[in-house]
Amino acid sequence: MGARLKKTIALVGLMGAGKTAVGTALARKLDVPFRDSDAEIVAAANMSIAEIFARDGEAFFRARESQVIARLLDGPPGVLSTGGGAFLSEVNRAAISARGVSVWLDADLDLLWNRVRHKATRPLLQTADPRGTLARLYDERKPFYALADLVVKADPRYSIEDMADKVLDALRTRPDVLEGM
Ligand SMILES: Nc1ncnc2c1ncn2[C@@H]1O[C@H](COP(=O)(O)OP(=O)(O)OP(=O)(O)O)[C@@H](O)[C@H]1O
Numbered sequence: 001m002g003a004r005l006k007k008t009i010a011l012v013g014l015m016g017a018g019k020t021a022v023g024t025a026l027a028r029k030l031d032v033p034f035r036d037s038d039a040e041i042v043a044a045a046n047m048s049i050a051e052i053f054a055r056d057g058e059a060f061f062r063a064r065e066s067q068v069i070a071r072l073l074d075g076p077p078g079v080l081s082t083g084g085g086a087f088l089s090e091v092n093r094a095a096i097s098a099r100g101v102s103v104w105l106d107a108d109l110d111l112l113w114n115r116v117r118h119k120a121t122r123p124l125l126q127t128a129d130p131r132g133t134l135a136r137l138y139d140e141r142k143p144f145y146a147l148a149d150l151v152v153k154a155d156p157r158y159s160i161e162d163m164a165d166k167v168l169d170a171l172r173t174r175p176d177v178l179e180g181m
Pocket residue numbers: 013014015016017018019020021022038081082083084115116122158159160161163
């Protein structure tokens with residue numbers, strides 16, 4: 001598409017917001033590297049996220065997540081999909097704002113629930129009332145996600161490609177991030 005990416009685009013938001021799916025499409029459109037902090041942690045540990053939580057605990061996962069995010073931000077600009085809890089950490093927010101731009105994929109609770117309900121891969125939702133847990137996380141985390149530089153609202157009618165285009169639209173206001181749009 002001829003645009004030049006000058007800073008890493010970090011996608012943030014709750015489980016199911018589309019960070020991995022939209023991030024992959026966005027990186028393809030921009031012809032830049034795609035990285036996913038969850039996937040990096042899983043590959044390095046050779047364990048699933050659920051296994052890491054069960055064996056080593058959430059605090060261990062969060063420490064790894066911060067290390068991985070710092071390392072990925074240190075490389076050439078690209079698209080970085082963060083884990084759903086990453087943007088709650090002030091350390092991670094500072095690292096992202098120093099080297100990149102944060103974009104919140106803001107999906108409402110019904111949409112999130114429809115996307116995550118059939119998968120058992122999210123350890124935080126292994127509770128007696130996973131929808132209630134997701135609702136609580138949504139309320140608790142919204143103020144943190146709202147600290148992102150840009151917001152792109154999700155909608156059930158928007159495809160993954162549509163969402164990637166909406167991120168590009170939002171970046172039109174940021175020539176310091178994307179030049180030549
Ligand atoms: N715009 C969309 N239209 C249709 N399906 C979508 C859309 N965005 C995401 N999905 C689907 O919803 C599911 C969750 O998306 P994804 O895994 O990208 O979320 P995530 O934000 O990375 O979540 P997590 O924090 O758990 O990694 C996937 O099956 C994905 O293909």
